[in-house]
Amino acid sequence: MTRLLQTIEPILWRDEQLHLLDQRVLPHTEKWLTYHDSDAVAEAIKLMVVRGAPAIGVTAAYAVVLAAREAWFSAGENWKEAVEPALKRLTSSRPTAVNLSWAIERMKQACASLSKYESPEPVLLALADRIQQEDIKANRTMGQYGADLLDNDSIVLTHCNAGALATAGFGTALGVIRQGFLDGKIEHVYVDETRPWLQGSRLTAWELMQEGIPMTLQADVAAGALMASGRLDWVIVGADRIASNGDTANKIGTYSLAVLAKYHGVKVMVVAPTTTIDWLLENGSLIPIEQRMSSEVSEIGGHVIAPVEVPVSNPAFDVTPASLIDAIVTEEGVVSNPSKEKMQQLKKEGK
Known part of the structure; x- marks a missing residue:
């Protein structure tokens, strides 16, 4: 290995x-x-x-x-x-x-x-x-746990940036992709640009290119067409907060990917350390969602792209229900088809 x-x-x-x-x-x-x-x-x-x-x-x-x-x-x-x-x-x-x-x-x-x-x-x-x-x-441990779930020569999609830049090093979702590539499990990575902050195009693409991992950047709205082509095996993402039942808050757009993945038979993997699990929250509806400044949507790189004073909604995250997630990968182990009961078992085993 x-x-x-x-x-x-x-x-x-x-x-x-x-x-x-x-x-x-x-x-x-x-x-x-x-x-x-x-x-x-x-x-x-x-x-x-x-x-x-x-x-x-x-x-x-x-x-x-x-x-x-x-x-x-x-x-x-x-x-x-x-x-x-x-x-x-x-x-x-x-x-x-x-x-x-x-x-x-x-x-x-x-x-x-x-x-x-x-x-x-x-x-x-x-x-x-x-x-x-x-x-x-923890990232290195999760990387191996997640890579072990993949078949050889898998094609995967990731959203936002859950790499070394989003952690202390190595990464969560990108940690799985790094290790999967080394183990021969990943053939190609598709990267969503991730509006409005473009973390996919600016950060994830940069990280993957630094290490020679084959990748293709795409607009967020291209994900459905990619899944419909039948070429995609997994959506692999990180998380900003996970409720005690497995509902997961991640970068805005993750929920849409999970719904598309369910329809097209593509698996969804969430990769996050146990410190990201909020055991006090019963479900994802209780996760506070940060609303950010309107200019992040109405401007790109300081250039205004929308009508002046247009009303803007800019939630930084959305919540993906546990029922749309095939695996939550942590440093303490993998929760397949997460539920409240399975998450509680992870909590007990992690003590």
Whole structure:
């Protein structure tokens, strides 16, 4: 079994600062931004400098390190109280991605265990690094689990970007595709452009081309025709939040793909770490859906393409019912034909 080396790391901690690869300007410009305060990181998450639920979680963990450092120098032994406003601002930066609140809560628990008389930075930095390394390890495990579900020479479609850029490295959906290609399971990948942010054309296509994985970019609306041709075997996507019954929130357009896939007999695979599962939500109707600014739809690259002041709906995500999903792949195992009962079994086995 061949393992692909990690080739892209979008999140780096270096020289006591956080460095993020600015995903807004890829693929034409590789630009790194440096952050030394948590509020700036919260804004970076909101503005999609970094995106993808696992990557947001890792970034938030390092932002807590920065927030605690700020609070220690400004408030001394009262740093635990002083850090709270910054953590609230971080938590509200992207409401749908559950990894954000999960990572912050894990860091808060570490804060609570620390003495108020010593700098929290060393312990918190070690935990943030551990969260990052755990994500990479989970991605590689999921990559193999997902690849093992594929037949040889499969043709697959992916939507948005669930690759190394959306995680700490290697990727979720693209982790399966990377490993599947290495194992001879994937012959070709179709990539939806993914309006309105074009993460497919800007990011996923770039990642696949970096590693020589055969791919074809297509408009989102071409997916139905591709499925009707009979050439497609799987739709493989990531997730931003999964309810306890398996309903999955992912980039807007995923639900449409799942409905088309069901009609055409194409299988659907969701790939996400268990940290993306919100065990407190009974079903997908309870997942908060982020509404983003209208200019993301009415403009492309700063160029206005719609009538001025046109009313715009811009939900960032939609929810795919578990009944339309053939497999949810996590680092703890695979849930085939997910249901509330099967998801609960995964929860028990993961403890």
